[in-house]
Amino acid sequence: MNLHQSDETALRPAWRSRVSPSKDPMSHQNGRRYLSLLLFLFPLLALLLACTPSHPQSTFDALGDVAQKQLLLFRVIFWAAVFVFVVVEAILLYSVIRFRRRPNQAHPVPIHGNSRLEWAWTLAPAIVLAVIAVPTVRYVFETGNVPENEALRIKVIGHQWWWEFRYPQEYGNVVTANELRIPVGQVVVLTLESKDVIHSFWIPKLAGKVDLIPNRTNIMWIRAESEGEFYGQCAEFCGIAHAKMRFRVKAEASESFEAWVKAMKAPPPPPGSDAEAEGARLFTQKGCIACHKIEGTAAVGILGPNLTLFASRSTVGAGILDNTEYNVARWLRDPDEVKRGNLMAALAPFYRDPTMRLKEGEIEALVAYLHSLQ
Amino acid sequence: MAALTVPGVLRRPASYTGLWSWVTTVDHKRIGVLYGVTAFIYLLLGGTEAFLMRLQLARPDQSLVSPEAFNQLFTMHGTTMVFLVVMPLGAAFFNFMIPLMIGARDVAFPRLNAFSYWCFLGGSLLLNSSWFLGGAPNAGWFSYANLTSKAFNPGHGIDFWILGLMVLGVASMAAAFNFIVTIVNMRAPGMTLMRMPVFVWMTLVTSFLMILAFPVITVALIELMFDRMFGTNFFNPAAGGQPILWQHLFWLFGHPEVYILILPAMGIVSEILPTFSGKPLFGYPVVVFSGIAIGFLGWAVWSHHMFTVGLGPVANSVFALTTMTIAVPTGVKIFNWIGTLWGGSVRLTTPMLFAIGFIAMFIIGGLSGVMHAAAPSDAQQQDTYFVVAHIHYVLFGGAIFALFGGIYYWFPKVTGHLLGEGLGKLNFWLMIIGMNTAFFPMHFLGLDGMPRRIYTYSGEMGWGLWNFVSTVGVGIVILGVLVFLWNFFSSLRRGRPSGGDPWDGRTLEWSMPSPPPLYNFAAIPRVNSRDAYWEQKRGEVGDPPTNSPRSNSHNEHSSNGPIGRRPQGSYSDVAEAARLSIHLPGLSYFPILVAIGLTLAGFGLIYNLGLLFAGAALAVLSIYGWALEPVSDPAGHPLGH
Amino acid sequence: MEHAPATGHVAIEETTTGLSHRKLLIWAFLASECMFFGSLIATLLVYHGKSLSGPGPKEILDIPVTSVSTFVLLLSSLMMVMAYSAITRGRVKAFRIWIMCTAILGATFLGFQAFEFRHFALEGLTPRTNLFGSTFFTLTGFHGAHVTVGVIWLLSLFGYSFRGDLTRESGLSVDLAALYWHFVDIVWIVIFTVVYLIGVAL
Incomplete structure (x- = not known):
């Protein structure tokens, strides 16, 4: 190997170009410390803002046994993780800031390792993990096995x-x-x-x-x-x-x-209005009964969702729209617009063939009929 | 001799300049550059795919992107980033650096190496051509059966995915075989295993993972292909097939694959940190052994991707425990890296910033990984944005940061010019701020119940705010990448000349000029210790490894002028090699021909049997030509002897 | 297949381990192949007895016939050993005979397999019939493909021997083919045991 001693004078190594006498090294360092601090605090700040159990699918608002056990385990591990995060990131940042190169610094002592220290930091995570492992295995079985008193x-x-x-x-x-x-x-x-x-x-x-x-x-x-x-x-x-x-x-x-x-x-109530009667007729005539079932009627299809007591449900289209007249009409008018790819739009003849499209009056009648099922 | 073996078909290429010299090159450095440039282009493509998805998800109920397109985007984003970006960027460094770091003139099989690259390019083009041929694959990078069956996925997208991945798998395995042999068998005298740079070690472990993991996914892909093309029943529930089998095979490959992605990154960081701390790596043996341990343990954890498929409490407990075990060697590595910084004289150069950023981000990704290991709470996190956050902390904050660090670190070795430090730091800060803005909120989204792979969500779910923040974050990351591109193109020509050793490096590659001559080492160095080059420079060791004095003149030459003056692999290098009686591996057409044949066969399997046979025939004939062509060809070489 | 010419620099190549690059390569390749066949065999075992319709291994596998073809393949490995032994002693003519025997026995095995596949298809077992069909044909088919590649490789070595390229020094080229051939042979023993003997017994 060659030594490149000639390069030392001809070429200043890249990292040295940063150390320029006109700059005040202290203010520079403070700036970076501030940035680092911000970087470090950002996740924690965001975490505080993010505690939103009010959201409909938040896992923080556990209202059932299984979810509660899962949340409890999450909290145990989360705080253990926060502890490790704070300690390790702090040591990391400290060593980066504390041991930054000073001008004219000699080569540091070439330490190759320290077996006692290395054993310590092999065992430390192992112990933390062993502690976490106990509740983990316990809850695997508690949430996985069905309780005796099944109803x-x-x-x-x-x-x-x-x-x-x-x-x-x-x-x-x-x-x-x-x-x-x-x-x-x-x-x-x-x-x-x-x-x-x-x-x-x-x-x-x-x-x-x-x-x-x-x-x-x-x-x-x-x-x-x-x-x-x-x-x-x-x-x-x-x-x-x-x-x-x-x-x-x-x-x-x-x-x-x-x-x-x-x-x-129970069979559905008799039609309460002309529109409902017309809707019931269309439900059969248009072939809806081929795929949908309504208890106590001629509709016995099994390909699509069972629509018995449809009006008592909160949603239409598999939980995606509130079950209002407007939304049911929207679904019937063009299911593909509401939910791209759904099989009703692909299979029902009046969606496949544009000339057979449901008329607005027919949609109104069908909505009236479906909303009478309660 | 070439003329004798393949009469009248192909004359052996002999030109070391121009386009054809790149097509026929077998030089590991050029192949490394090809890998790097190609992978970076795919990084831009994969990033664009990500940005489109983020725009769609920025607000509830948007329809900027159709659900069909969205599913293609997330499938291709994942597949691209894993197979076409992180792996080949790693391969770029394997190629360029491994021979230099172990004191070799090339890899063990130079033509096989060229074949790996062309096969990678062919496979990636095959995969991406699906965008123009009826739609990209759309079942996720994991492509769970039986959503991939002909019944539920009639288009050709999945076929492109299968065949693209097969060709890419051939490329990866060929490269891995090559690096195993190179590292085991081509080390300079005195470079014992425990004197190898950690990057070389991690490359070795990664290569073993590749040759053992890729056959598993190959089998899964074959079974899926047979199901789709020939009507077999592997994943067909109607005939008793189990879709779960796909998941077992996929993750038996997929989890080692995660380490295939991250171990090279850990290797790069283990090179950068000691260099810029001015201290040897703390606890080298432990860092090496923990890397090997991760490689082993990586095979025993695959079912943690399957905690919700109902394998039962016993299996879930076992895989939870094995997964937690992996955190130990990972933690050990992090502590050893910090130990390297401790008491050092830390220079905060751009590569160093990326390496430190890697550690800082990888800690977060590692901790959320431990959270996933706890099977019961993972049941709430699986398939949510919490997992998306986790993998991006590991693969973006981890792998990509380390790879960017590697680019800044080794760019001067490749080009003879330094990347701009000012722009580099801007690049780093934009990327680290951007990625935290983009990915940290995903933790909240996941815990707030947002599943992955949904193309839209309704406003009542309360996910709008963090999705918007996340999209802004991706915008910041993109700014960072643009700064990088600016830095790259401006430094390529006008960057400060670096000389051979701009960072006060420890490993062998810094002992040679930048860019290194075609033949690497004029004389193969002798290595006496782990940080031999440092110790030599600091006068700590009396018997320094020696290189030819000739290389000094190269060094001055390249450091005084722009790169164009002494292009790599120039005629003068060939002459110099001849003068030093160094056998250079001959250029060859066959690697690219075999790769073209395989790629055509891939198209043929999808479209046309004739094309399949034509491609296969081309591949087979080219393999014959290859086998009959000598490694280095004295006759075809104007200056060979 | 990096083919080293007798005149190339490979003869003087110095390696860290003392083993040639190509020898290491083939061992790494065979390790990789273990995972490949391991996954195929695992699939077959996972689906053992899970077919919803017949015919299954008990109804269709003919152990005596396959025992013969297994013996043929084992014998070919012996021929391969003789071929390698001949080339390392520089006896090129003997080498030609032995390598040809190996290739012929390999081809005979393939003939048995073609006969078996055809017979099964006539009996109503195809890759589409049931899970057993899918796993059986895929596993044994890929093994057959490996044997085919091996036979071509052996015939190529036979051909090279007439060009004067094969000498005592290039015994390595034969060694590599031999390693591959023995590996394929061993895989067949595993397949014969697992698919045929155990498959019929269980």
Whole structure:
């Protein structure tokens, strides 16, 4: 190897070009310290601003057993992580600032290592991790194993891009879609299956997600501790309308839950108006019944969501729009505009063929009919 | 001899200048440059894809990008950044630096090396041509079965993805074989394994990971291709196939792949930190062994990507524990890096800033990684923006920062010019501020329940603010990259001449002129210690490794004038090599011909059997030509002997 | 396939380990191949007994016939050893005979496989039939492809020997082919054990 001693005078190494006598090195250093501090505080500041349990899918607002255990574990690890973050980043910044090169500094002592120190910082993270591992394994089993006192077992079936819920025989084999009703305070076991591709069932405030996989049955359990409506969403990418595969969970007192089950089995009320009667007729004539089922009517299709007691649901289009007359009409007018890729727009003849488009009057009648189902 | 073996077909190329000399080059330095430039272009492409997605998500309910396009964008963004940016940027440094760092004149198989690059280029073009041929792949970079089946994904996008990745896999494996042999077998006398620079070590570990991990995804890709093209049942639920099998195979590849991305970055940082701290790397053996440990443990953690598929509490516990174990060697590395800074004389040059930025950001990514390891709380984070934040802290704050550090560090070695320090620092601060603005809020979004891979969201979810902030952050990152480009192009010609050793370097590459001559070392150096070059410069060791005095004159030559005066691989280098009786590997057409053949065969599998056979025939014939062509060809070489 | 000519500088190449570059390369390559076949075999095992329809291994595999073809392949490995031994002692003519025997036995094995595939197809098992069909044909098909590459390689060495390129010093070129050939042979033993013997028994 050659020494390049001639270069030393001819070429000032790049890093030295920064040290110029006209600059005050102290103010420069202060500026950088300020910047570093800002960089360091930014995440913590942002964290304070970001605590927003009011958001409908916030995991910080755990209202079910499983979600609470998961949140508790998250908090333990989070604070351990904050501790490690603060300590390690502080040491890093300190060593960068403290050991900055001073002018005319001699070469530092070439230390190659220190085995005692290295053992220490091998063991330190190992110990922290061992401490975290204990609650982790405990909660893996607590959240993964179904509690003994199971009350209700509901089958959840994922479809591109909506959800089907099948209740057991004791609940009259009720089938509904996109809105899961459960009794509050009870353990509900969900068996998860998929009709087409992989989906993932997630109600952030009640429980972390579990996948729905073709050719496989997964199990999860939830228990809502308070009444209310919880937001859920598919969490595994499942195709074009993945973003619009949402749902709601309604936890209610057992009396109103029982009442709802009963109502689901009853035939729909007779038409209350001409529009509703016309809507019922169109529902059959236009072929909606080929894919949709409405308990107690000629509509027995199973390809699409079951529409029994449709008017009692909060949303239309798998949790994406409020169930208002305006929105139902919007959906019927052009489902593809609301939810690109959905199968109704692809399969129903009056969407496939522009000449057969539903007329505004027909849409009004259908909306009236659907909203009479409650 | 070439004429004898392939009569009348191809004359062996002999020109060391001009376009053809790049096409036929087998010089590891040129191949490194080709890798780097190509990968950087893909970085701009992948970044553009990211920015389009960020614009779409900046506000709720936007429709700047259609859902079809959005799905293609995130698929190609992930695939591009992993396979076409971070891996080949790493490969650029492997190529240019490994032979210089271990004291070799080239890699073990120079033509195989050229083949790796052309195959990488062919595979990447095959993959990206899908944009113009009916739509890019759209099932994510992980492409989970059975969304990729013909029934749910009838277009050709997935086929392009499969075949593109196969060709890229061939490229990666060929490169990895080459670097394993080069590092194991071509070290300068005295360079024992435990004297190798850490970057060389990490390249070795990475190469082993590549040759062992890529076959696994190749099998997965073959099974998927057969399902789509020939109607087999691997992932077909109707015939009893398990879509989960894809996930096991993919992540059995995919997690080692994560270390394939990050270990070279750790290697680069382990080179930069000691140089600019003026101290040897603290605890070198521990840093090396922790890298090897990460390489081993990386095989035992794949199911942490699958905590929500219902593998059961036992499997989830086991994989949670193995995953946490990986944090130990990672933590050890971070402490050793800080130990290197401690007590040093730290020069905050641009490469050093990027290296420190790497550590600072990697700590965040590592900690959120530990959070994911806890399976129960991960059930809330899996497939949310929390994971997006995590991987970007690891792969952007980690890998990309280290690679930028590497570019600033080694640019003078490649070109003989320094990148501007002022612009470099501006580049660094824009990127670190931008990335934190872009990715830190994603933690909140994930915990607020925002799933990944959604093309839009409704206003009532309360995700608007942080999504907007994140988009602004990406804008700042883009400014940083633009500053880099400005710096790059202005320094290429007018940058300060660097000389051979602008940073007071420790490793062998700094002992030679910049850019290094075609034949690297006039005389192969002898290495007596880990930081031999330093110790020699500081007069601590009596018996210095010696290089030819000739290289000093090169050094002055290149440091006084612009790069154009002494282009790499110039005629004078060839003459010089001949004078020193150095065998240069001969230029060759065959590597690019084999790569073209494979790429054409890929198109053929999608479109046309005739094209498939034509491509395969070209590849096979070229392999024969290659096999019959001598490594260095005295007859075809005007100045060979 | 970096082919070193007898006149090249490879003979004088100095390496850190003392092993030639190409020898290291082939070992690394075979390590990689282990993962390749390992993944294919793992897929087959995962799907063992999971087919929803027949025919399965019990109904269709013919162990006596495949035992013969397995023996043929094993014998070819012996021939390969003889070929290598001949070239290292500089006996090029003997080498030609042995390498040709190896290639012929390899081709015979491929003939057995073609016969087996055709027979299965007639019996109603194709890659599309069921999971067993998909995994079986893919695994054994890729093994067959490896044997095919091997046979071409062996025939190429046979051809080179007439150009005077193959001498005692370039025994390495034969050594590399031999390593590959033995590897492919060993993989077949694993496949025969797992797919045929265990597959029928379980």
